Amino acid sequence: MTFNILIIGQKGRLAHEAALFAATLRHNSPRWSGRLIVAEPEPGERWPDDPRIPEGPQRDLLTELGAEIVPFTNWHFGSYYPNGNKIEGLVALPEGPFAFFDTDTVIVDELAGLDIDFSRPAASMKREGTWPEIDLYGPGYKDIWGVLHARRGGDLAETLDTAWPDEHWRRYLYFNGGWFFGDDPAAFHKAFRDAALMIRDDPPEEVVCQTLDPWLDQAALPLAIHELGGGRPGDKGGIADGIFDGSHSFHYRHMPLMYATAPDHVIVGVDAAAAPNAVKKVLKDYEPFKRFLYQPKGQKARELFDRTDLPRKEQAIRNRLRREGLWIAR
Incomplete structure (x- = not known):
């Protein structure tokens, strides 16, 4: 089944990450035939600065790699809660099955021919128990x-x-918002938006004291997926566990974490996709990519850890990278 892909693009970090996403998609999944939609928030009252990708190398490379940059309006979120872009950006998709990925993701294997039942939505299980925060005296x-x-x-x-x-x-049903999919972007947008606005604007008493920044999208996503008849990958969600966040994609979030923790096939796929000169001359202008994709820091970070026996807590990985001078902000 052909499906479309949505990522969010805007000036700064996301423009560079979108270019790497597109490069890995085209290199590692050449038979995939859907549309790559880069949803771009439009300037307006919810964005005090123009958030669009400026004319120049990143925008040009995205176009050369076949991405379609499609504008959308922030009606409910914006600069105060950028994670809301993954909710409101769904309106940029055409009809038909879709998968959303956070822009700090790479595609590392062929997507064409994957066995996905888009009528049963699912989302990323690469999460920790970040929300809700349970008080000693409840509610639980x-x-x-x-x-x-x-x-x-x-x-x-x-x-x-x-x-x-x-x-x-x-x-309890809880996801990371790093990827999710469905068969109807309009229905998914409505369910996701309405759940998020309910939690933010009209929360039940049990939720009033909960922190929603940056967790609002992750609090709303399980409600939307359940409402649309989906669930966990490999359970009620229509994809086997370990396809996304595993064999076919990797949500890296920070370059040092990717090189420290990703399986070998991820690094091989990313390095190959980033190697062509037309891609390299654009990606190397972003400091984390220059240091880890094209300079030795990536290999040095990789040598510090045994991927079969990683520290249980991510903070321990970050701390060691910092001690070795291998941490760089995204």
Whole structure:
């Protein structure tokens, strides 16, 4: 099945990351035949500065790699909550099955022919128990997720992973927003938007004291996916676990973390995609890419860690990279 891909693009970091995403997509998935949509927020009252990708090398490379840069308007979010772009940017998609990826992602294997049931949405399980934060005296996970699903017409019991005990965060449907997919971008946009606005503007009592920045999109995403009949990958979600965030894509977030933690096939695929001169001359203008893709820092970071026995906490990885002078902000 052919499907379209959506990423967010705007000036600065995201423009560079979009170029790397497009380069890895074209190099490592040459048979994929969908449309790559780079959704670009338009300037307006919700963006005090013009957020668009400026005319120049990044924009030119995206076009050369077949990306379509499509504008959209921020009606509800904007500069105060940029993660809202993944909600509002869904309007830039044409009809038909789609997959959204955070722009700091690389594609490392052929997407054509993947067995995905887009009618059963799913999202990334590469997450930690970041939301909600449970107070000693409650309410607990069951109460919070229960009232949120009920507000959206859902049934908490249908979302539970009963392999985990009551009040363990993994028992409850929770995703990272690094990727998600569906068969109808308009329906997904409505469900995602309405869930986010309910949590932000009309929260139930159990949620009033919860921190929503930067977690609002991740709090709303499980409600939308459940509402649309999906679930966890390999369960009710229509894709096997380990395809995205595994064999076919990698959400790196920071270059040092990619080189420290990614499987070998990810590094091989990224290095090959970044090698052509037309790509290199654009990517090397972004300091993290220059240092890790084209200078020795990537290999040095890789040599510090055994990918089969990584530290359990990401903070330990970051701390060691810093001590070795190998950390650089995104």
